[in-house]
Amino acid sequence: MSTNDTDPLEAVRTRLEDEIPDDLVVSRVAYEGPKLVVYTETPKKFAERDGLIRRLASILRKRITVRPAAGVQLDPAEAKGKILSLIPDDAGITNLEFYPATGEVLIEAEKPGLVIGRRASTLREITQEVGWTPEVLRTPPMESSTVDNVRNFLMQERDDRRDFLERVGQEIHREPDGDTEWVRVTTLGCCREVGRAAFVLSTPETRVLIDCGDKPGAEGEVPYLQVPEANPIADLDAVVLTHAHLDHSALLPLLFKYGYDGPIYTTEPTRDLMGLLQLDYLDVAAKEGRTPPYASEMVREELKHTITVDYGDVTDIAPDIKLTFHNAGHILGSAVTHFHIGDGFHNVVFSGDIHHTDTRLFNGAANDFPRVETLVMESTYGRRDDYQTDQDDSERNLIELIGETAANDGTVVIPAFAVGRSQELMLVLEEAMREGKLPTMPIYLDGMIREATAIHTAYPEFLRDGLRDRILHDEENPFLAEQFQQVDGGQEMREDVAGGEPCVILSTSGMVTGGPIMSWLELLGGDPDNRLIFVGYQAQGTLGRRIQSGRREIPFSDRGGRSEQLTLRLDVQSVSGFSGHADRQGLEDFVGTMNPRPEEVICVHGDEASTDQFSSGLYQEFGMRTYAPRNLETFRFD
Amino acid sequence: MSTNDTDPLEAVRTRLEDEIPDDLVVSRVAYEGPKLVVYTETPKKFAERDGLIRRLASILRKRITVRPAAGVQLDPAEAKGKILSLIPDDAGITNLEFYPATGEVLIEAEKPGLVIGRRASTLREITQEVGWTPEVLRTPPMESSTVDNVRNFLMQERDDRRDFLERVGQEIHREPDGDTEWVRVTTLGCCREVGRAAFVLSTPETRVLIDCGDKPGAEGEVPYLQVPEANPIADLDAVVLTHAHLDHSALLPLLFKYGYDGPIYTTEPTRDLMGLLQLDYLDVAAKEGRTPPYASEMVREELKHTITVDYGDVTDIAPDIKLTFHNAGHILGSAVTHFHIGDGFHNVVFSGDIHHTDTRLFNGAANDFPRVETLVMESTYGRRDDYQTDQDDSERNLIELIGETAANDGTVVIPAFAVGRSQELMLVLEEAMREGKLPTMPIYLDGMIREATAIHTAYPEFLRDGLRDRILHDEENPFLAEQFQQVDGGQEMREDVAGGEPCVILSTSGMVTGGPIMSWLELLGGDPDNRLIFVGYQAQGTLGRRIQSGRREIPFSDRGGRSEQLTLRLDVQSVSGFSGHADRQGLEDFVGTMNPRPEEVICVHGDEASTDQFSSGLYQEFGMRTYAPRNLETFRFD
Numbered sequence A, B: 001m002s003t004n005d006t007d008p009l010e011a012v013r014t015r016l017e018d019e020i021p022d023d024l025v026v027s028r029v030a031y032e033g034p035k036l037v038v039y040t041e042t043p044k045k046f047a048e049r050d051g052l053i054r055r056l057a058s059i060l061r062k063r064i065t066v067r068p069a070a071g072v073q074l075d076p077a078e079a080k081g082k083i084l085s086l087i088p089d090d091a092g093i094t095n096l097e098f099y100p101a102t103g104e105v106l107i108e109a110e111k112p113g114l115v116i117g118r119r120a121s122t123l124r125e126i127t128q129e130v131g132w133t134p135e136v137l138r139t140p141p142m143e144s145s146t147v148d149n150v151r152n153f154l155m156q157e158r159d160d161r162r163d164f165l166e167r168v169g170q171e172i173h174r175e176p177d178g179d180t181e182w183v184r185v186t187t188l189g190c191c192r193e194v195g196r197a198a199f200v201l202s203t204p205e206t207r208v209l210i211d212c213g214d215k216p217g218a219e220g221e222v223p224y225l226q227v228p229e230a231n232p233i234a235d236l237d238a239v240v241l242t243h244a245h246l247d248h249s250a251l252l253p254l255l256f257k258y259g260y261d262g263p264i265y266t267t268e269p270t271r272d273l274m275g276l277l278q279l280d281y282l283d284v285a286a287k288e289g290r291t292p293p294y295a296s297e298m299v300r301e302e303l304k305h306t307i308t309v310d311y312g313d314v315t316d317i318a319p320d321i322k323l324t325f326h327n328a329g330h331i332l333g334s335a336v337t338h339f340h341i342g343d344g345f346h347n348v349v350f351s352g353d354i355h356h357t358d359t360r361l362f363n364g365a366a367n368d369f370p371r372v373e374t375l376v377m378e379s380t381y382g383r384r385d386d387y388q389t390d391q392d393d394s395e396r397n398l399i400e401l402i403g404e405t406a407a408n409d410g411t412v413v414i415p416a417f418a419v420g421r422s423q424e425l426m427l428v429l430e431e432a433m434r435e436g437k438l439p440t441m442p443i444y445l446d447g448m449i450r451e452a453t454a455i456h457t458a459y460p461e462f463l464r465d466g467l468r469d470r471i472l473h474d475e476e477n478p479f480l481a482e483q484f485q486q487v488d489g490g491q492e493m494r495e496d497v498a499g500g501e502p503c504v505i506l507s508t509s510g511m512v513t514g515g516p517i518m519s520w521l522e523l524l525g526g527d528p529d530n531r532l533i534f535v536g537y538q539a540q541g542t543l544g545r546r547i548q549s550g551r552r553e554i555p556f557s558d559r560g561g562r563s564e565q566l567t568l569r570l571d572v573q574s575v576s577g578f579s580g581h582a583d584r585q586g587l588e589d590f591v592g593t594m595n596p597r598p599e600e601v602i603c604v605h606g607d608e609a610s611t612d613q614f615s616s617g618l619y620q621e622f623g624m625r626t627y628a629p630r631n632l633e634t635f636r637f638d
């Protein structure tokens, strides 16, 4: 090292001090992942200078957070009293913790809005009065063990995480080696198939992995992580997760087994949901006698390395790459992911999975960007004839089918993903019963549906406006309606339910690849008065797809583990229009109304016919370059 | 290692012994690159069993060579007498060397055919009489320092090479890890441009680099060797060179600087030509004050690692890849390269540079293969309007232009690649003068043209039938015609020539990017009676292309190294039809008559318009999938 080398962070501090008035004192600067944290002994003066932080952020081209330096904080006991006096009682504070190492105080409350105050006025008051920086979390209106566990775990790992975030920050803000001369995308999975989403986005400086999922119905088919573009895994600069579904997230923990030690960027709800789904994934593998690809310890590693980013926050994830998440309308926390590369050199958007129009749960997917040249686009319903019924018609149809079954004393069973479609159906059924379109009857939630629903209530900001407000008022929270009953009594309870009054059962797995839905088919499948209703996409190779296509003899393991055949006699129906995915028209509209219009579209996440037909459709409709690649191909943009 | 592990070569030997009659004795088996060498104490008995070796080769699926074991050889002095008595005097033996380590005797002769005898009868006799295995080389009819140097160097390195070949053989014949599930091709250069040819062909088991050239007129633009698909360079399994031109070979020695220690497969003439051109490349770089990318030591490393393969010999280069070279008709030793991958899984052909129809020097490119699904195809003259004149018309045209200039007391200067076009022109001019269509006048060869010509005469088997015969008879060898004069007197001689009688000058470099052609332009460029005739492709960015496009003011460095402008007043003409490349029609015919027809064609080695237009032309004409990729893209086949 030459003697001219200075600590780059020291250089940032010098630069910062040059820019601020002399009466502001900076005691320390530190990276916390993408953010630069400025510790000051004069926090009030910082706060008084209107626009100073914004100006510094723009000069240094970094996100900046100012916190009072150690030593200016009140003693925690005293601070606690002060804080409680500043926050209205209605806020419902459930937890208050002080972290001397960073000068932060964590405030968990049922109504975080009241903690924050109008235009964050209460937060500012707290900082100025007690010298601690408040961090506010919502206490979920429905208790969620996932949310609790994740938060507790992260609190417990707080010191380790601080070191991790500092290391990541230094990597992000390193001097780049040179200009961006090219951008490449390599497909490690998810091409001409639905499943094992995984893409490498690379530049001469940086390698980012986007998603790392499994393939439902084809356990052996995992992303091609062994190819040179992804290796060494340990040297990847960042991992980005578009949403929690297992076909995007299942194998992320594996990266840590392979030595990865860097950040995973995703939204806050996705972080919690992926943990829930991955632990269940391990559970299912164990129950089916398969060797899980990683231990649950790796899920904790992954959580420890997760950096959450809100929709709309432009975030540096490498010297030459800025990431921005946008609402995708598909499931809670799902993101359309925008990469701005090399200071105006190129912009790539990964759609992830999207729903183009508004649903009961979410606003439609965002498709408005400062710039976009390349779009990597899902094509689940990309065939020419993949048009779904209107949601209104679908709802009427579903309600009619359920009403009919109930009138015949039958029971309706609906295989559903725990995350997304279940909550949408709960909203439909709750409304229909409230408005008298359906007789009120029990709706049993089996598998992780209740838990997933609780997570939704922890992040109402990610839901549609009207729904958010209803969730925040207990008496109107549709998810708390009495008819929703958790199946928490195991097989015995299922037998009781199956032998009892007409009801509706929502059960995982959504593609009938295992889970409690298997028990329900066994208990209810023999009676022609019962009804099985598919409401979501059934991937090729799954039992759900086979039943949907007419198969009625299905393999079954009895209690003793022997394999039997079960003949389904119940009525089988499919109701489209509830998918979390855009249909062909929605996909086309998403691309066609995208602003600006991308120059090239890479169609993935659909079977061969879907990606092919969607790709040529887009070309014919809009004249852009389109591709339906195979796995293991690399595109280069410049 | 478990105790069950056996030496794989020992296993091969056991297998071999199971297959042969008991009276045949195998004393040792060893790999020599792709070949399995069987040393036997009973060589005569091996030779007597008709078809045994062929049968063994087919059972073991390896190329097999049988050599007498150590101990069965006569003493060299005695053997030498015996050998000389078996070979007719006419053969013109110039060298005879014994290699006890392998039991081989090297015989260099002016007429190798007489050493070999009818159906190799003389060779067999030698083996049986003296116990040494003869290896026969042709003594070139024109002395070539390159051929001499390469052969001497390889003889001197013979022991090292034996170890190297054994190591390579073990790698080639290792047990593969599993089935071939995919084949990929990554473009490291040569896309939408002419130059820096470099491709990675990879399978789950193997990575092969094909070509590694520079880009004429753009020294900084080298193949993207730094991308993951090519790294670590040291772990590449094999390198294959299609032909010696620098846009394919210039940077091969660099691989050894980066730690590569494996084989380079190419034809024998390409091995010699590439050495010649690379050393000149270093020379030019030094003269122009650029830092050469590697030292000449690396060229020696490369030679030491080169394994030559004849046209038509199917050669294992990895457990899952077989390589076969075919005549490409472009320059001496140039090869259309066929890869058979994974036991019938996929077949990829790299055209390299081709000439589709016969020329004076070569037969047209081969396009008949057992199987081919994917073709990586040159597109130099791929534009819709890239039609060249018939060679007959071109020759008439050229002869007329030269005759006219001579009649006006002017001199003709023709920039030409040392390798290929120069020899073609020599044949045209020699014939025209012999037949009286042109007055006989001196034809000066400047740069490495004479040396390159001598190399052609060392490998007449690679030339067209009629030409081969003429070369083998001194009195008819067109390259030995009196009017051909080597410029071996430096600048002084050039000044004399320029001030003297009308003549023709063939000089490198072929694209006027440096070399003696610069001096000729300086000496002859000011006189409007002189003529500059372009006969070859001029790449974008080269001075040749700029002059061809009408530019007459050209930059020049005088002796003192200062930069000056030179104004060209001589007449500038272009005569098409002499290119070493197929024209648009030839390219189309090559693909259209290929047997079998490839399913997809990747168009490279042409500027953007050429690759684009050729790619859409092929699609429209033949309906196959076609691509005009960018550098750094990866295709996957399966």
Ligand SMILES: [Zn+2]
Binding pocket: A243, A245, A330, A353
């Ligand atoms: Zn999804």
Ligand SMILES: [Zn+2]
Binding pocket: A195, A197, A245, A247, A248, A353, A605
């Ligand atoms: Zn998905």
Ligand SMILES: [Zn+2]
Binding pocket: A245, A353, A380, A581
């Ligand atoms: Zn999906």
Ligand SMILES: [Zn+2]
Binding pocket: B243, B245, B330, B353
């Ligand atoms: Zn060439």
Ligand SMILES: [Zn+2]
Binding pocket: B195, B245, B247, B248, B353, B605
């Ligand atoms: Zn070339």
